[in-house]
Every structure is written in structure tokens, then in C-alpha cells.
Amino acid sequence: MIASPYAVDLARIPVREHRALVRGSETAWWEYGPEDGPVIVAVHGFRGDHHGLEPIVAKLPGYRVIIPDLPGFGASSTFADRPHDIDAYADWLVAFVDETGVADAAAHAGEWTLLGHSFGSIVTSAAVAAGLAPDRLILLNPIGAPALEGPRAIMTRLAVGYYRAAAALPERAGFALLRNGAIVRVMSVTMAKTRDPELRRFIHDQHDRYFSAFDDRDAVLQAFEASVGHDVREYAPAISTPTLLVVAEEDDVTPLEAQYRLRPLFEDATLAVIPDVGHLIHYETPGEAAGHIRVFVEGERA
Numbered sequence: 001m002i003a004s005p006y007a008v009d010l011a012r013i014p015v016r017e018h019r020a021l022v023r024g025s026e027t028a029w030w031e032y033g034p035e036d037g038p039v040i041v042a043v044h045g046f047r048g049d050h051h052g053l054e055p056i057v058a059k060l061p062g063y064r065v066i067i068p069d070l071p072g073f074g075a076s077s078t079f080a081d082r083p084h085d086i087d088a089y090a091d092w093l094v095a096f097v098d099e100t101g102v103a104d105a106a107a108h109a110g111e112w113t114l115l116g117h118s119f120g121s122i123v124t125s126a127a128v129a130a131g132l133a134p135d136r137l138i139l140l141n142p143i144g145a146p147a148l149e150g151p152r153a154i155m156t157r158l159a160v161g162y163y164r165a166a167a168a169l170p171e172r173a174g175f176a177l178l179r180n181g182a183i184v185r186v187m188s189v190t191m192a193k194t195r196d197p198e199l200r201r202f203i204h205d206q207h208d209r210y211f212s213a214f215d216d217r218d219a220v221l222q223a224f225e226a227s228v229g230h231d232v233r234e235y236a237p238a239i240s241t242p243t244l245l246v247v248a249e250e251d252d253v254t255p256l257e258a259q260y261r262l263r264p265l266f267e268d269a270t271l272a273v274i275p276d277v278g279h280l281i282h283y284e285t286p287g288e289a290a291g292h293i294r295v296f297v298e299g300e301r302a
Contacts (some may be wrong), residue, residue, distance in 0.1 A: 039113065048069040059291075202283070
């Protein structure tokens with residue numbers, strides 16, 4: 001195991017683990033920080049789990065951050081009787097917020113913020129467009145352009161074929177393909193932009209450990225098809241919630257120019273650009289992301 005560069009900060013923050021049945025998924029979630037701090041509910045990206053957002057938690061002492069593992073990933077079970085599509089994930093998120101009591105508590109003790117990273121940006125946007133009502137919405141590395149169009153289309157279609165093949169193969173061979181270490185490492189190397197060798201080793205170790213934490217190949221395929229078949233642009237015009245887009249200068253998934261086109265689709269959105277980083281803001285520049293989050297949530301108090 002490669003030591004986290006954020007371990008010292010994270011160790012200072014208390015954490016509590018919970019489980020509950022939410023919309024047919026035995027959902028696991030982790031609650032960080034004090035029980036009376038500013039509340040953020042955070043949703044991780046495709047094939048990730050709560051560990052991926054812990055570096056940002058480490059840089060937000062004093063906040064109460066709640067991070068579930070999405071159904072089908074990490075320690076959360078798949079949906080019992082529905083496909084793993086955007087509608088199902090958005091519906092689950094609404095029910096999850098209700099399960100945690102965040103919205104009720106906020107009515108008495110303050111406001112709450114919803115954050116989504118990458119695939120989580122689509123899930124959170126869909127939920128808010130459908131009626132979920134956080135006081136603020138933060139989209140980190142938002143998927144702001146269609147994956148099946150433009151210069152990324154060929155690679156995306158190859159990836160679709162990869163996931164379909166993994167789902168169609170006999171079980172042992174299919175899991176072996178999905179969890180192939182070389183393929184996971186290529187993905188990790190491609191997305192990492194930092195030149196710090198220790199940080200790169202940490203990122204690769206995180207992907208090696210958590211990128212294959214799933215038990216159902218069909219759920220992975222369905223979630224992947226949902227991730228490439230939708231993007232935040234679909235939901236932005238229906239969102240009036242004040243929104244912060246934390247985007248990366250070198251993001252290979254959604255280019256910076258597409259993020260500039262995304263911002264005006266929201267009724268009230270602010271764009272914050274972090275330089276010299278790609279799609280792994282949560283690993284490479286969590287301090288900078290946390291700084292933007294604090295200003296957005298706390299205003300002048302930050």
C-alpha cells in the first residue's frame with residue numbers, strides 16, 4: 001500500500017460508517033467531520049467509491065461530509081430489480097438524502113450542499129433537475145460534453161465494446177478482463193497529469209485498490225453506458241440552484257472549452273478553473289478544490 005500524501009490531515013477528521021437499504025440497494029456510506037459542521041453530500045465517479053473523495057475531505061476540516069458508495073460499486077450492493085441507469089441513480093440519490101436526514105436537519109440547523117465528481121456530476125445534476133433541492137450544487141470535473149461525439153467518440157466506442165465483451169464472456173473471463181491490471185494502469189497513467197512521482201504512485205495504487213470493487217458485470221456495463229450516454233448539459237437548463245463548476249485546465253474527458261460552453265446553460269453558475277491538472281482534481285489538487293468549495297459555501301467568511 002502506498003502512503004497517502006493526505007493521510008495526516010485525514011487522520012484528524014472523525015469518521016462514522018453507516019448502512020441502510022435505499023431503493024433496493026444495501027447502501028454503505030461514510031460520514032466525516034463534526035456532526036454540526038456545514039453539510040456536503042458527495043457522489044463519486046464511475047468505478048470509484050468513497051475513498052476517491054477522501055483527499056478533499058482531508059482538506060475540509062470542520063465540514064460534515066457524507067459520501068455513499070454508489071449502488072453496484074464499493075461496499076454498496078447492486079439495485080435489486082432495476083437497471084443501473086441515470087434515472088435509477090438519481091432516484092436512489094433522492095432517497096439516500098432522505099435516509100440521512102440531511103434535508104430535514106438543514107431546515108433546522110443550516111444549509112446543505114450537494115457535490116458530484118465526474119459520473120457523479122451527471123447523477124447529482126439529474127437528481128436536482130428532477131426536484132432534489134440542495135442549497136448549493138458543486139460539480140467537480142463535470143461531464144459537460146457528449147462522450148459519443150467529437151474527438152473522443154472512437155475511444156468511447158472502443159470502451160463500450162470492452163465493457164460489453166466483459167459482460168458477455170463467461171464469468172471468470174469477464175471479471176478477469178474488467179479487473180485486468182494492465183488496462184487499469186493504462187487508464188490511470190492517461191488521466192494522471194502530475195509530475196510528482198510519489199503522487200503518481202499513490203494515484204495508481206488507489207486505482208489498483210478501488211477501481212475494481214464491484215461484483216456484478218452487468219451493473220458495471222449499465223453504469224458505463226449511462227455515463228457515456230448522458231452528460232450534464234441535458235440537466236443544466238432545469239437547474240436553478242446556485243452551482244459551482246470546478247474544472248481542470250487539462251481534462252481529457254471534458255475539454256476546458258466545453259466547460260465554458262456548459263456554464264451559461266445553468267441559471268446561476270460559477271466556473272473555477274484549476275491549472276495544470278486533468279480529470280483527477282480529487283487526487284492531484286484537493287487543496288485547491290477545497291479552497292473553491294469553501295469560498296462557494298462560506299462566502300466572505302472563507
